[in-house]
Amino acid sequence: MADNLELQGRHGKSRVRVARVWRRPAAAGGDVIAEWNVAVSVVSDCLPSYTSSDNSAIVATDSIKNTVYVKAKECTEVVSMEEFAVILGRHFTSLYPQVSEATVTIVERPWERVAVDGKPHSHGFKVGVEKHSTEVIVKKSGSLLIKSGIQGYSLLKTTQSGFEGFVRDRYTLLPDTRERIVATEVTAWWRYPFEHVSQLPSKPFCFTQRYQDVKKVLSDTFFGPADVGVYSPSVQNTLYLMGKEVLTRFPDISSIQLRMPNLHFLPVNLGSKENPLVKFADDVFLPTDEPHGTIEATLSRPMSKL
Ligand SMILES: O=c1[nH]c(=O)c2[nH]c(=O)[nH]c2[nH]1
CATH class of the missing domain: 3.10.270.10 (Urate Oxidase;)
Structure with missing residues:
Protein backbone atom coordinates (compact mmCIF):
# COMPACT_ATOMS: atom_id res chain seq x y z
CA MET A 1 0.00 0.00 0.00
CA ALA A 2 1.36 3.42 -0.94
CA ASP A 3 -0.42 6.76 -1.10
CA ASN A 4 -3.64 4.82 -0.48
CA LEU A 5 -3.08 2.92 -3.73
CA GLU A 6 -2.60 -0.78 -4.38
CA LEU A 7 0.46 -1.66 -6.42
CA GLN A 8 1.09 -5.04 -7.98
CA GLY A 9 4.36 -4.96 -9.84
CA ARG A 10 6.69 -7.45 -11.42
CA HIS A 11 9.95 -7.15 -13.29
CA GLY A 12 12.36 -9.32 -15.19
CA LYS A 13 14.17 -9.76 -18.48
CA SER A 14 12.69 -10.90 -21.78
CA ARG A 15 14.20 -12.23 -24.96
CA VAL A 16 17.28 -13.61 -23.27
CA ARG A 17 18.77 -15.82 -25.96
CA VAL A 18 20.97 -18.68 -24.86
CA ALA A 19 22.30 -21.75 -26.63
CA ARG A 20 23.66 -24.67 -24.61
CA VAL A 21 25.79 -27.38 -26.19
CA TRP A 22 26.41 -30.68 -24.47
CA ARG A 23 29.40 -32.49 -25.96
CA ARG A 24 29.07 -36.20 -26.57
CA PRO A 25 31.09 -38.59 -28.70
CA ALA A 26 29.51 -39.69 -32.00
CA ALA A 27 29.12 -43.20 -30.57
CA ALA A 28 26.94 -41.78 -27.77
CA GLY A 29 24.65 -39.97 -30.23
CA GLY A 30 26.72 -36.84 -30.88
CA ASP A 31 26.49 -33.30 -29.56
CA VAL A 32 23.21 -31.94 -28.26
CA ILE A 33 22.22 -28.31 -28.71
CA ALA A 34 19.34 -26.34 -27.24
CA GLU A 35 18.65 -22.75 -28.28
CA TRP A 36 16.23 -20.98 -25.98
CA ASN A 37 14.61 -17.58 -25.86
CA VAL A 38 13.99 -17.05 -22.16
CA ALA A 39 11.80 -14.57 -20.30
CA VAL A 40 11.92 -14.32 -16.52
CA SER A 41 9.52 -12.21 -14.53
CA VAL A 42 9.56 -12.03 -10.74
CA VAL A 43 7.02 -10.81 -8.22
CA SER A 44 9.22 -9.03 -5.71
CA ASP A 45 8.65 -6.91 -2.66
CA CYS A 46 10.36 -3.72 -3.76
CA LEU A 47 7.61 -1.13 -3.32
CA PRO A 48 10.00 1.70 -2.37
CA SER A 49 11.62 1.44 -5.81
CA TYR A 50 8.27 2.41 -7.34
CA THR A 51 7.25 5.03 -4.80
CA SER A 52 10.63 6.59 -4.04
CA SER A 53 14.22 6.34 -5.14
CA ASP A 54 15.06 3.38 -2.92
CA ASN A 55 16.27 0.54 -5.18
CA SER A 56 17.81 -1.50 -2.37
CA ALA A 57 15.46 -4.47 -2.82
CA ILE A 58 15.65 -4.70 -6.61
CA VAL A 59 17.27 -7.74 -8.17
CA ALA A 60 18.47 -5.98 -11.32
CA THR A 61 17.06 -7.30 -14.56
CA ASP A 62 20.66 -7.39 -15.75
CA SER A 63 21.47 -9.86 -12.94
CA ILE A 64 18.37 -11.87 -13.91
CA LYS A 65 19.75 -12.08 -17.45
CA ASN A 66 23.19 -13.11 -16.19
CA THR A 67 21.64 -15.84 -14.06
CA VAL A 68 20.20 -17.49 -17.18
CA TYR A 69 23.75 -17.99 -18.49
CA VAL A 70 25.12 -19.09 -15.12
CA LYS A 71 22.41 -21.74 -14.75
CA ALA A 72 22.88 -22.90 -18.35
CA LYS A 73 26.57 -23.36 -17.58
CA GLU A 74 25.76 -25.27 -14.39
CA CYS A 75 23.52 -27.74 -16.27
CA THR A 76 26.30 -30.16 -17.08
CA GLU A 77 23.78 -32.87 -18.03
CA VAL A 78 21.21 -32.39 -20.81
CA VAL A 79 18.03 -30.81 -19.42
CA SER A 80 14.63 -30.20 -20.96
CA MET A 81 13.32 -26.64 -21.25
CA GLU A 82 10.73 -27.37 -18.58
CA GLU A 83 13.41 -28.55 -16.15
CA PHE A 84 15.55 -25.51 -16.93
CA ALA A 85 12.59 -23.20 -16.31
CA VAL A 86 11.98 -24.90 -12.94
CA ILE A 87 15.67 -24.52 -12.04
CA LEU A 88 15.49 -20.78 -12.76
CA GLY A 89 12.18 -20.34 -10.94
CA ARG A 90 13.45 -22.15 -7.86
CA HIS A 91 16.65 -20.14 -7.91
CA PHE A 92 14.97 -16.73 -7.84
CA THR A 93 12.33 -17.70 -5.28
CA SER A 94 14.78 -19.38 -2.91
CA LEU A 95 17.80 -17.04 -3.11
CA TYR A 96 15.98 -13.73 -2.66
CA PRO A 97 13.71 -13.27 0.39
CA GLN A 98 11.79 -10.49 -1.39
CA VAL A 99 10.93 -12.63 -4.45
CA SER A 100 7.69 -14.51 -3.82
CA GLU A 101 7.05 -15.83 -7.32
CA ALA A 102 8.86 -16.31 -10.62
CA THR A 103 7.42 -16.93 -14.06
CA VAL A 104 9.78 -18.38 -16.61
CA THR A 105 8.77 -18.64 -20.25
CA ILE A 106 10.97 -20.33 -22.81
CA VAL A 107 10.55 -20.74 -26.56
CA GLU A 108 12.89 -23.19 -28.22
CA ARG A 109 14.40 -22.74 -31.66
CA PRO A 110 13.72 -26.13 -33.24
CA TRP A 111 17.18 -27.32 -34.24
CA GLU A 112 16.89 -30.86 -35.60
CA ARG A 113 19.78 -33.23 -36.12
CA VAL A 114 20.43 -33.75 -39.85
CA ALA A 115 21.06 -37.11 -41.45
CA VAL A 116 23.76 -37.61 -44.05
CA ASP A 117 23.41 -40.74 -46.20
CA GLY A 118 20.67 -41.86 -43.81
CA LYS A 119 22.93 -41.58 -40.73
CA PRO A 120 22.16 -39.10 -37.93
CA HIS A 121 24.95 -36.52 -37.95
CA SER A 122 27.07 -36.19 -34.82
CA HIS A 123 27.11 -32.37 -34.80
CA GLY A 124 25.01 -31.07 -37.75
CA PHE A 125 21.56 -29.51 -37.30
CA LYS A 126 18.95 -27.72 -39.41
CA VAL A 127 16.12 -25.63 -38.14
CA GLY A 128 12.60 -27.10 -38.14
CA VAL A 129 9.34 -25.22 -38.20
CA GLU A 130 6.99 -25.72 -35.27
CA LYS A 131 8.11 -24.44 -31.90
CA HIS A 132 8.05 -25.96 -28.44
CA SER A 133 7.44 -23.57 -25.53
CA THR A 134 7.00 -23.73 -21.82
CA GLU A 135 5.66 -21.50 -19.08
CA VAL A 136 6.55 -22.32 -15.50
CA ILE A 137 5.41 -20.47 -12.38
CA VAL A 138 7.25 -21.21 -9.13
CA LYS A 139 6.20 -19.79 -5.76
CA LYS A 140 8.35 -19.48 -2.67
CA SER A 141 6.31 -22.25 -1.03
CA GLY A 142 7.43 -24.61 -3.82
CA SER A 143 4.03 -24.55 -5.46
CA LEU A 144 4.32 -25.01 -9.15
CA LEU A 145 2.49 -24.69 -12.45
CA ILE A 146 3.99 -26.18 -15.60
CA LYS A 147 2.55 -25.67 -19.06
CA SER A 148 4.07 -26.78 -22.31
CA GLY A 149 3.01 -25.85 -25.77
O1 LIG B 1 -15.08 -25.96 -39.75
C1 LIG B 1 -15.63 -24.85 -39.82
N1 LIG B 1 -16.17 -24.28 -38.71
C2 LIG B 1 -16.79 -23.06 -38.73
O2 LIG B 1 -17.27 -22.56 -37.67
C3 LIG B 1 -16.87 -22.41 -39.98
N2 LIG B 1 -17.41 -21.23 -40.37
C4 LIG B 1 -17.16 -21.12 -41.70
O3 LIG B 1 -17.51 -20.13 -42.42
N3 LIG B 1 -16.51 -22.20 -42.17
C5 LIG B 1 -16.31 -23.03 -41.11
N4 LIG B 1 -15.70 -24.23 -41.02
Whole structure:
Protein backbone atom coordinates (compact mmCIF):
# COMPACT_ATOMS: atom_id res chain seq x y z
CA MET A 1 0.00 0.00 0.00
CA ALA A 2 1.36 3.42 -0.94
CA ASP A 3 -0.42 6.76 -1.10
CA ASN A 4 -3.64 4.82 -0.48
CA LEU A 5 -3.08 2.92 -3.73
CA GLU A 6 -2.60 -0.78 -4.38
CA LEU A 7 0.46 -1.66 -6.42
CA GLN A 8 1.09 -5.04 -7.98
CA GLY A 9 4.36 -4.96 -9.84
CA ARG A 10 6.69 -7.45 -11.42
CA HIS A 11 9.95 -7.15 -13.29
CA GLY A 12 12.36 -9.32 -15.19
CA LYS A 13 14.17 -9.76 -18.48
CA SER A 14 12.69 -10.90 -21.78
CA ARG A 15 14.20 -12.23 -24.96
CA VAL A 16 17.28 -13.61 -23.27
CA ARG A 17 18.77 -15.82 -25.96
CA VAL A 18 20.97 -18.68 -24.86
CA ALA A 19 22.30 -21.75 -26.63
CA ARG A 20 23.66 -24.67 -24.61
CA VAL A 21 25.79 -27.38 -26.19
CA TRP A 22 26.41 -30.68 -24.47
CA ARG A 23 29.40 -32.49 -25.96
CA ARG A 24 29.07 -36.20 -26.57
CA PRO A 25 31.09 -38.59 -28.70
CA ALA A 26 29.51 -39.69 -32.00
CA ALA A 27 29.12 -43.20 -30.57
CA ALA A 28 26.94 -41.78 -27.77
CA GLY A 29 24.65 -39.97 -30.23
CA GLY A 30 26.72 -36.84 -30.88
CA ASP A 31 26.49 -33.30 -29.56
CA VAL A 32 23.21 -31.94 -28.26
CA ILE A 33 22.22 -28.31 -28.71
CA ALA A 34 19.34 -26.34 -27.24
CA GLU A 35 18.65 -22.75 -28.28
CA TRP A 36 16.23 -20.98 -25.98
CA ASN A 37 14.61 -17.58 -25.86
CA VAL A 38 13.99 -17.05 -22.16
CA ALA A 39 11.80 -14.57 -20.30
CA VAL A 40 11.92 -14.32 -16.52
CA SER A 41 9.52 -12.21 -14.53
CA VAL A 42 9.56 -12.03 -10.74
CA VAL A 43 7.02 -10.81 -8.22
CA SER A 44 9.22 -9.03 -5.71
CA ASP A 45 8.65 -6.91 -2.66
CA CYS A 46 10.36 -3.72 -3.76
CA LEU A 47 7.61 -1.13 -3.32
CA PRO A 48 10.00 1.70 -2.37
CA SER A 49 11.62 1.44 -5.81
CA TYR A 50 8.27 2.41 -7.34
CA THR A 51 7.25 5.03 -4.80
CA SER A 52 10.63 6.59 -4.04
CA SER A 53 14.22 6.34 -5.14
CA ASP A 54 15.06 3.38 -2.92
CA ASN A 55 16.27 0.54 -5.18
CA SER A 56 17.81 -1.50 -2.37
CA ALA A 57 15.46 -4.47 -2.82
CA ILE A 58 15.65 -4.70 -6.61
CA VAL A 59 17.27 -7.74 -8.17
CA ALA A 60 18.47 -5.98 -11.32
CA THR A 61 17.06 -7.30 -14.56
CA ASP A 62 20.66 -7.39 -15.75
CA SER A 63 21.47 -9.86 -12.94
CA ILE A 64 18.37 -11.87 -13.91
CA LYS A 65 19.75 -12.08 -17.45
CA ASN A 66 23.19 -13.11 -16.19
CA THR A 67 21.64 -15.84 -14.06
CA VAL A 68 20.20 -17.49 -17.18
CA TYR A 69 23.75 -17.99 -18.49
CA VAL A 70 25.12 -19.09 -15.12
CA LYS A 71 22.41 -21.74 -14.75
CA ALA A 72 22.88 -22.90 -18.35
CA LYS A 73 26.57 -23.36 -17.58
CA GLU A 74 25.76 -25.27 -14.39
CA CYS A 75 23.52 -27.74 -16.27
CA THR A 76 26.30 -30.16 -17.08
CA GLU A 77 23.78 -32.87 -18.03
CA VAL A 78 21.21 -32.39 -20.81
CA VAL A 79 18.03 -30.81 -19.42
CA SER A 80 14.63 -30.20 -20.96
CA MET A 81 13.32 -26.64 -21.25
CA GLU A 82 10.73 -27.37 -18.58
CA GLU A 83 13.41 -28.55 -16.15
CA PHE A 84 15.55 -25.51 -16.93
CA ALA A 85 12.59 -23.20 -16.31
CA VAL A 86 11.98 -24.90 -12.94
CA ILE A 87 15.67 -24.52 -12.04
CA LEU A 88 15.49 -20.78 -12.76
CA GLY A 89 12.18 -20.34 -10.94
CA ARG A 90 13.45 -22.15 -7.86
CA HIS A 91 16.65 -20.14 -7.91
CA PHE A 92 14.97 -16.73 -7.84
CA THR A 93 12.33 -17.70 -5.28
CA SER A 94 14.78 -19.38 -2.91
CA LEU A 95 17.80 -17.04 -3.11
CA TYR A 96 15.98 -13.73 -2.66
CA PRO A 97 13.71 -13.27 0.39
CA GLN A 98 11.79 -10.49 -1.39
CA VAL A 99 10.93 -12.63 -4.45
CA SER A 100 7.69 -14.51 -3.82
CA GLU A 101 7.05 -15.83 -7.32
CA ALA A 102 8.86 -16.31 -10.62
CA THR A 103 7.42 -16.93 -14.06
CA VAL A 104 9.78 -18.38 -16.61
CA THR A 105 8.77 -18.64 -20.25
CA ILE A 106 10.97 -20.33 -22.81
CA VAL A 107 10.55 -20.74 -26.56
CA GLU A 108 12.89 -23.19 -28.22
CA ARG A 109 14.40 -22.74 -31.66
CA PRO A 110 13.72 -26.13 -33.24
CA TRP A 111 17.18 -27.32 -34.24
CA GLU A 112 16.89 -30.86 -35.60
CA ARG A 113 19.78 -33.23 -36.12
CA VAL A 114 20.43 -33.75 -39.85
CA ALA A 115 21.06 -37.11 -41.45
CA VAL A 116 23.76 -37.61 -44.05
CA ASP A 117 23.41 -40.74 -46.20
CA GLY A 118 20.67 -41.86 -43.81
CA LYS A 119 22.93 -41.58 -40.73
CA PRO A 120 22.16 -39.10 -37.93
CA HIS A 121 24.95 -36.52 -37.95
CA SER A 122 27.07 -36.19 -34.82
CA HIS A 123 27.11 -32.37 -34.80
CA GLY A 124 25.01 -31.07 -37.75
CA PHE A 125 21.56 -29.51 -37.30
CA LYS A 126 18.95 -27.72 -39.41
CA VAL A 127 16.12 -25.63 -38.14
CA GLY A 128 12.60 -27.10 -38.14
CA VAL A 129 9.34 -25.22 -38.20
CA GLU A 130 6.99 -25.72 -35.27
CA LYS A 131 8.11 -24.44 -31.90
CA HIS A 132 8.05 -25.96 -28.44
CA SER A 133 7.44 -23.57 -25.53
CA THR A 134 7.00 -23.73 -21.82
CA GLU A 135 5.66 -21.50 -19.08
CA VAL A 136 6.55 -22.32 -15.50
CA ILE A 137 5.41 -20.47 -12.38
CA VAL A 138 7.25 -21.21 -9.13
CA LYS A 139 6.20 -19.79 -5.76
CA LYS A 140 8.35 -19.48 -2.67
CA SER A 141 6.31 -22.25 -1.03
CA GLY A 142 7.43 -24.61 -3.82
CA SER A 143 4.03 -24.55 -5.46
CA LEU A 144 4.32 -25.01 -9.15
CA LEU A 145 2.49 -24.69 -12.45
CA ILE A 146 3.99 -26.18 -15.60
CA LYS A 147 2.55 -25.67 -19.06
CA SER A 148 4.07 -26.78 -22.31
CA GLY A 149 3.01 -25.85 -25.77
CA ILE A 150 3.49 -26.00 -29.47
CA GLN A 151 3.18 -23.10 -31.87
CA GLY A 152 3.18 -22.84 -35.64
CA TYR A 153 2.22 -26.46 -36.27
CA SER A 154 0.83 -26.20 -39.80
CA LEU A 155 -1.40 -29.07 -40.93
CA LEU A 156 -3.45 -29.47 -44.13
CA LYS A 157 -5.70 -32.10 -45.71
CA THR A 158 -6.68 -31.88 -49.38
CA THR A 159 -9.94 -33.78 -48.78
CA GLN A 160 -11.96 -35.58 -46.11
CA SER A 161 -13.29 -32.30 -44.76
CA GLY A 162 -16.63 -30.57 -45.04
CA PHE A 163 -18.92 -28.10 -43.33
CA GLU A 164 -22.70 -28.26 -43.56
CA GLY A 165 -25.88 -27.79 -41.56
CA PHE A 166 -24.83 -24.46 -40.00
CA VAL A 167 -27.11 -21.46 -39.42
CA ARG A 168 -28.63 -20.35 -42.71
CA ASP A 169 -30.20 -16.90 -42.76
CA ARG A 170 -30.07 -13.70 -44.80
CA TYR A 171 -26.37 -13.25 -43.97
CA THR A 172 -25.36 -16.69 -45.23
CA LEU A 173 -23.61 -17.09 -48.56
CA LEU A 174 -21.41 -20.12 -47.81
CA PRO A 175 -22.79 -23.29 -49.44
CA ASP A 176 -22.85 -26.61 -47.59
CA THR A 177 -19.93 -28.77 -48.64
CA ARG A 178 -18.57 -32.26 -47.98
CA GLU A 179 -15.44 -31.60 -49.99
CA ARG A 180 -12.92 -28.92 -49.12
CA ILE A 181 -9.34 -28.36 -48.10
CA VAL A 182 -8.86 -27.92 -44.37
CA ALA A 183 -5.71 -26.16 -43.19
CA THR A 184 -4.69 -24.80 -39.84
CA GLU A 185 -1.73 -23.65 -37.78
CA VAL A 186 -2.17 -25.32 -34.42
CA THR A 187 -1.27 -23.57 -31.19
CA ALA A 188 -1.62 -25.88 -28.19
CA TRP A 189 -0.87 -25.42 -24.50
CA TRP A 190 -1.18 -28.26 -22.05
CA ARG A 191 -0.81 -28.37 -18.32
CA TYR A 192 0.99 -30.96 -16.23
CA PRO A 193 -0.50 -32.01 -12.89
CA PHE A 194 2.63 -31.40 -10.77
CA GLU A 195 1.58 -28.79 -8.23
CA HIS A 196 4.66 -28.76 -6.02
CA VAL A 197 8.37 -29.08 -6.76
CA SER A 198 8.39 -32.25 -4.63
CA GLN A 199 6.06 -33.93 -7.17
CA LEU A 200 8.35 -33.43 -10.14
CA PRO A 201 9.21 -36.63 -11.98
CA SER A 202 12.84 -37.64 -11.57
CA LYS A 203 13.02 -39.28 -15.00
CA PRO A 204 15.03 -37.02 -17.30
CA PHE A 205 13.64 -35.95 -20.69
CA CYS A 206 10.07 -36.90 -19.85
CA PHE A 207 8.87 -33.41 -20.82
CA THR A 208 10.72 -33.49 -24.12
CA GLN A 209 9.39 -36.96 -24.85
CA ARG A 210 5.86 -35.91 -23.91
CA TYR A 211 6.11 -32.95 -26.31
CA GLN A 212 6.96 -35.35 -29.15
CA ASP A 213 4.13 -37.67 -28.08
CA VAL A 214 1.54 -34.87 -27.97
CA LYS A 215 2.66 -33.59 -31.35
CA LYS A 216 2.20 -37.04 -32.87
CA VAL A 217 -1.22 -37.61 -31.31
CA LEU A 218 -2.40 -34.18 -32.52
CA SER A 219 -1.33 -34.86 -36.08
CA ASP A 220 -2.41 -38.53 -36.19
CA THR A 221 -5.88 -37.50 -35.00
CA PHE A 222 -6.07 -34.60 -37.45
CA PHE A 223 -5.12 -36.79 -40.43
CA GLY A 224 -6.57 -40.23 -39.62
CA PRO A 225 -5.18 -43.43 -41.18
CA ALA A 226 -2.58 -42.91 -43.92
CA ASP A 227 -4.58 -44.51 -46.73
CA VAL A 228 -8.15 -43.34 -46.11
CA GLY A 229 -7.87 -40.49 -43.60
CA VAL A 230 -10.83 -39.52 -41.44
CA TYR A 231 -13.74 -37.24 -42.32
CA SER A 232 -13.84 -33.89 -40.52
CA PRO A 233 -17.34 -32.35 -40.29
CA SER A 234 -15.90 -29.13 -38.83
CA VAL A 235 -12.69 -27.71 -37.39
CA GLN A 236 -14.56 -27.66 -34.07
CA ASN A 237 -15.08 -31.44 -34.11
CA THR A 238 -11.53 -32.17 -35.23
CA LEU A 239 -10.13 -29.89 -32.52
CA TYR A 240 -12.25 -31.67 -29.92
CA LEU A 241 -11.10 -35.12 -31.04
CA MET A 242 -7.46 -33.99 -31.03
CA GLY A 243 -7.69 -32.62 -27.48
CA LYS A 244 -9.68 -35.62 -26.24
CA GLU A 245 -7.13 -38.05 -27.62
CA VAL A 246 -4.29 -36.21 -25.85
CA LEU A 247 -6.15 -36.35 -22.51
CA THR A 248 -7.09 -40.00 -23.03
CA ARG A 249 -3.56 -41.07 -23.91
CA PHE A 250 -1.65 -39.07 -21.32
CA PRO A 251 -2.89 -39.18 -17.73
CA ASP A 252 -0.05 -36.80 -16.80
CA ILE A 253 -1.69 -34.00 -18.80
CA SER A 254 -4.55 -32.39 -16.91
CA SER A 255 -5.85 -29.97 -19.54
CA ILE A 256 -5.17 -28.80 -23.06
CA GLN A 257 -5.98 -25.58 -24.82
CA LEU A 258 -6.11 -25.68 -28.62
CA ARG A 259 -6.29 -22.79 -31.03
CA MET A 260 -6.85 -23.80 -34.64
CA PRO A 261 -7.41 -21.00 -37.15
CA ASN A 262 -9.35 -22.15 -40.20
CA LEU A 263 -7.05 -21.04 -43.02
CA HIS A 264 -9.33 -20.88 -46.01
CA PHE A 265 -8.48 -22.17 -49.47
CA LEU A 266 -10.99 -20.40 -51.67
CA PRO A 267 -12.27 -22.02 -54.88
CA VAL A 268 -11.01 -20.15 -57.94
CA ASN A 269 -13.63 -19.31 -60.57
CA LEU A 270 -12.44 -16.77 -63.11
CA GLY A 271 -14.11 -15.38 -66.17
CA SER A 272 -17.56 -14.61 -67.41
CA LYS A 273 -20.37 -16.47 -69.12
CA GLU A 274 -18.77 -15.75 -72.48
CA ASN A 275 -15.22 -16.46 -71.30
CA PRO A 276 -15.14 -19.06 -68.50
CA LEU A 277 -11.40 -18.86 -67.95
CA VAL A 278 -11.03 -21.08 -64.86
CA LYS A 279 -13.96 -23.20 -63.67
CA PHE A 280 -13.42 -24.65 -60.22
CA ALA A 281 -13.35 -28.45 -60.07
CA ASP A 282 -11.75 -29.03 -56.65
CA ASP A 283 -8.40 -28.27 -58.17
CA VAL A 284 -7.31 -24.61 -58.20
CA PHE A 285 -7.57 -22.60 -54.97
CA LEU A 286 -6.67 -19.18 -53.65
CA PRO A 287 -4.87 -19.80 -50.34
CA THR A 288 -5.59 -17.10 -47.76
CA ASP A 289 -4.72 -16.44 -44.18
CA GLU A 290 -6.71 -13.23 -43.76
CA PRO A 291 -9.44 -13.24 -42.76
CA HIS A 292 -9.46 -16.64 -41.11
CA GLY A 293 -11.83 -18.49 -38.84
CA THR A 294 -10.75 -18.65 -35.21
CA ILE A 295 -11.66 -21.87 -33.47
CA GLU A 296 -10.39 -22.51 -29.97
CA ALA A 297 -11.30 -24.56 -26.93
CA THR A 298 -9.88 -25.84 -23.66
CA LEU A 299 -10.49 -29.42 -22.57
CA SER A 300 -9.85 -30.41 -18.99
CA ARG A 301 -10.49 -33.29 -16.72
CA PRO A 302 -13.01 -32.33 -14.06
CA MET A 303 -11.28 -30.38 -11.26
CA SER A 304 -8.27 -29.27 -13.30
CA LYS A 305 -7.73 -25.89 -14.90
CA LEU A 306 -5.39 -24.46 -17.47
O1 LIG B 1 -15.08 -25.96 -39.75
C1 LIG B 1 -15.63 -24.85 -39.82
N1 LIG B 1 -16.17 -24.28 -38.71
C2 LIG B 1 -16.79 -23.06 -38.73
O2 LIG B 1 -17.27 -22.56 -37.67
C3 LIG B 1 -16.87 -22.41 -39.98
N2 LIG B 1 -17.41 -21.23 -40.37
C4 LIG B 1 -17.16 -21.12 -41.70
O3 LIG B 1 -17.51 -20.13 -42.42
N3 LIG B 1 -16.51 -22.20 -42.17
C5 LIG B 1 -16.31 -23.03 -41.11
N4 LIG B 1 -15.70 -24.23 -41.02
